[in-house]
Amino acid sequence: MWMKNEDELVGEVLQGDHASFEQLLRPYRQGLLNMAYRMTGNREEAKEICQDALVKVYKYLHGFQRGKSFKSWAYKITINSAYDFLRKKKRFEDTVQRQKDLEWSRSPDPERQYRNKEIKDRIETCLKNLSPREKAVFLLRDGDGFSVDETSKILKCSSLSVRTHLSRARKKIRAQFERMNLGYREEVKNEM
Amino acid sequence: MKCKKVHRLLPLMAGGNLRPSQISAVKAHLERCSECQREYDAYILSLETTKEWLEKDRKDWEESEWQRVVQNAVTQKKPEVSPLAPWPFRKVWAYALMGVLAVALTLLLVVNPFDIGQGMMPDSGVASRIQAQLSGSPLEESQQQVVKMTMVLPETGQKIIWFFDKNFALEVNE
Numbered sequence: 001m002w003m004k005n006e007d008e009l010v011g012e013v014l015q016g017d018h019a020s021f022e023q024l025l026r027p028y029r030q031g032l033l034n035m036a037y038r039m040t041g042n043r044e045e046a047k048e049i050c051q052d053a054l055v056k057v058y059k060y061l062h063g064f065q066r067g068k069s070f071k072s073w074a075y076k077i078t079i080n081s082a083y084d085f086l087r088k089k090k091r092f093e094d095t096v097q098r099q100k101d102l103e104w105s106r107s108p109d110p111e112r113q114y115r116n117k118e119i120k121d122r123i124e125t126c127l128k129n130l131s132p133r134e135k136a137v138f139l140l141r142d143g144d145g146f147s148v149d150e151t152s153k154i155l156k157c158s159s160l161s162v163r164t165h166l167s168r169a170r171k172k173i174r175a176q177f178e179r180m181n182l183g184y185r186e187e188v189k190n191e192m
Numbered sequence: 193m194k195c196k197k198v199h200r201l202l203p204l205m206a207g208g209n210l211r212p213s214q215i216s217a218v219k220a221h222l223e224r225c226s227e228c229q230r231e232y233d234a235y236i237l238s239l240e241t242t243k244e245w246l247e248k249d250r251k252d253w254e255e256s257e258w259q260r261v262v263q264n265a266v267t268q269k270k271p272e273v274s275p276l277a278p279w280p281f282r283k284v285w286a287y288a289l290m291g292v293l294a295v296a297l298t299l300l301l302v303v304n305p306f307d308i309g310q311g312m313m314p315d316s317g318v319a320s321r322i323q324a325q326l327s328g329s330p331l332e333e334s335q336q337q338v339v340k341m342t343m344v345l346p347e348t349g350q351k352i353i354w355f356f357d358k359n360f361a362l363e364v365n366e
Contacts, residue, residue, distance in 0.1 A: 021266055030251070054264075167204055176238075
């Protein structure tokens with residue numbers, strides 16, 4: 001099946017075709033949600049951030065430069081929305097400590113539910129010591145596979161700054177692993 | 193390359209974010225330094241495991257939820273012109289233009305260029321006839337079919353001319 005490219009879809013949205021907007025964002029919907037979720041640690045807040053980001057994407061679609069990466073642009077808006085959200089709520093410190101989001105771990109299988117919760121807790125433990133900037137850099141580079149250059153463009157900073165934050169984030173995560181006594185890869189794999 | 197420098201580069205080395213020349217130098221060091229090699233392994237372990245966790249714990253939208261969020265985005269805000277768009281599509285320019293027009297209009301009202309005492313100079317014949325009508329005295333029958341009144345703006349020298357036919361009647365309600 002012939003797929004329309006992003007520039008064509010952007011053009012159609014600007015001409016008033018609402019269905020194309022959904023088509024344009026569908027490939028990134030999971031990534032955007034996960035980025036917002038990792039930044040806040042809460043599903044409802046992540047949805048709220050995504051809603052805000054999507055409104056902005058639609059509102060400022062005229063300003064999107066054709067030929068550039070729509071994915072990077074959408075991620076940039078989502079991360080900025082997440083920053084705004086965190087700033088407003090002043091939840092930098094207690095992002096991970098808040099009430100657990102039970103809905104996500106809801107599962108008919110108790111064993112699976114327990115494993116999911118374990119993984120979720122461990123990710124939160126690893127990310128909790130990272131600053132919002134370090135978290136964004138780490139998630140973009142190591143979570144979503146953006147290159148250092150792409151990450152620097154999304155976060156509007158230099159490549160050197162990205163490397164520095166990335167290095168700090170990995171050091172903190174490695175230190176957290178030591179504290180959690182996760183010394184053996186096989187053991188970790190078996191637990192998962 | 194010394195251990196201290198290698199330790200600084202290991203986090204980036206673990207994720208493959210070093211230049212090729214640095215990679216070869218670090219690799220050469222790791223081959224002969226077991227302590228740095230252990231440190232490197234620890235970085236690889238933590239990074240790869242975290243990536244696996246992130247991948248395993250990926251969330252997704254319920255379809256209805258996603259459709260609702262997209263629909264909200266589309267209906268809440270109509271596409272607007274970018275702030276970078278050129279005039280006249282940019283709102284800022286439109287507001288600036290409105291501001292300038294408002295200032296100009298205010299200045300016109302304050303300065304009052306339509307000063308009747310100075311600028312409006314009706315013909316003497318017409319003035320006498322108007323005066324006669326206002327005072328209620330019978331107007332003398334004139335043979336003239338059309339009368340003319342001219343106003344000259346002192347600032348610009350622009351002339352405004354009115355033509356009245358002989359049946360023109362000025363009514364003043366007091």
